[in-house]
Amino acid sequence: MDKLGNDELATILKWVQDPHDRKSLSLVCKRWCKIEGFNKVSLRIFEPNSLHKFLPRFPNLLKFESSETISDTQMIFLAKTCPKIQRLNLKFDTFDASNDFGDHGLFALSKGCSNLRSVILRKRRGIRDGGVASLAKFLKNLVNLDLGFCKMITDEALETIGKMGSLRSLNLQGCCLISDLGLSFLANGILGKSLVYLVLAECDRISDVGVMELMNLRCLEELNVAECGPKVTDIGGKAIAAMESLKRLNLSWLINVSDDTVFALAEISKNLVSLDLTGCEMITGDGIRAFASHKCLCEIVLTSVNKFNANDLEELVFGCKSLEFVRVDARLRSWIPVTEQGNIFRPNCWISWRL
Known part of the structure; x- marks a missing residue:
């Protein structure tokens, strides 16, 4: 081995893929330990102390991961x-942020x-607007x-994020202090030309006013506004439907979204491939058939959506030829006679009856 240089040893190391084998190799001698450490690119730690x-x-790490408290x-x-x-x-x-890092460390x-290129700070409660800046x-x-559940994030942080022209994916789930003003900052900055994926679930201060601002996100393909509260209604729903680039949409538990939104989605959102209407209690069979x-x-x-029947489901399944998956409550199945359940079967379309 003494005749081999570090580059040759590093080449040999690349053939060892199993993490346990690489660890064993690093214990052979000091030189192998150094080579293994120098070429390690990913590390997850459990003892930050x-x-x-x-x-x-490990000076050449490309990925660092830890779910522990870090100062x-x-x-x-x-x-x-x-x-x-x-x-x-x-x-x-956990949500316990005691002794955890904050804006200074960030x-x-x-x-x-x-x-x-990728930063995940989910549930790190010490992060505030200054860290985002x-x-x-x-x-x-x-x-x-x-930044999911970073609960100290405010509209000020969203104004800063709106200026990040490279960002394609943004998760703000549970950031309960952001409002319509923050969404305006997001949608009208240079971010509007790059953002593809946006999660606003459980941001219950936003309303139709803020949702309408999202129409300026010209590249947005996936949007999650689940559980955003009663202030998001069909006015916001119709604005979302007008977003031509949208492919995946989650409207779960928006209790003031009705068939009017679904009609608009079915008519205008030509590129939509996935729709979650869980708990949208105002939606009826008329709205569901609109997608036929x-x-x-x-x-x-369609889980926890109660105002439709087997005929509505059958028309959807057989009318929408692109449909591959439908999820409904098991209680609907119990209402359908066994002799009729087979009528809803279509090859390449799976119906999941959720318990």
């Missing part, structure tokens, strides 16, 4: 030690790891940002 001991072995000091150390990171997944497993990481300032190639002539719809979820 030991970062200073083992992290310097600002540890985030600063991570930024200095692994500046090449491109994917950061710090999704938290600032250091954003500045030190400017190659970041540092992401926008230093991460010019950021494509994916998940749709050319692109592949899946529709």
Whole structure:
């Protein structure tokens, strides 16, 4: 082995794919330990308090992942030690934010790891508007940002995000302080020309006014506004239907969305392939049948929708030839005579009867 250079050993290491085998190889001798660490690109940690001991072995990490509490000091150390990171997944497993990092640590990481393309900070309660501002300032190639349940995020942060021209995916689920003003900032910034995926579920301060602003997101293909409260009605629903690029839509538990929205979606949203209407209690069989002539719809979820019957379902299944999956409540199946259940069967279309 002494006759082989580090490049040759690194080439040999690439053939070892199993993580356990690579770990065993790193224990053979100091040289293999160094080579393995130098070529490691992905790391998930469970003991952040030991970062200073083992992290310097991995200067070329491209992906870093941890669901544990991490301090600002540890985030600063991570930024200095692994500046090449491109994917950061710090999704938290709990809502307990005591001793967790905040804007100071996020600032250091954003500045030190400017190659970041994906940042997941879900449930990190210490993140505020200032931390988001540092992401926008230093991460010019950021494509994916998940701030789900970062409950201190406000409209001010959304104004900053609206200026991020590279962002394609944004998750704001449970960010309960954002309002229609924030959606206006998002939709009318340069972000409107790049954003493809947007989650606003459980943001219950938004209304039709804010939803109408989303029409300016010209590239948006997937939108989730589930559980956004009673202020989102058919006015907002019709505005969503007018978004020509939209392919996947979740309207779950919007209790003031009715057949008027579904009619608009069926008529205008020609590219729609997935629709979730779970819990939309005002929707009836008339709205469901409206999709019988749709050319692109592949899946529709109708659980906890009670005002339709087997005939409506049959017309949908046989009318919409592109349809591949339908989910309905099992109680509907119990109302359909066994002799008639076979009438709804169509090859290449699966009906899931949810219990």
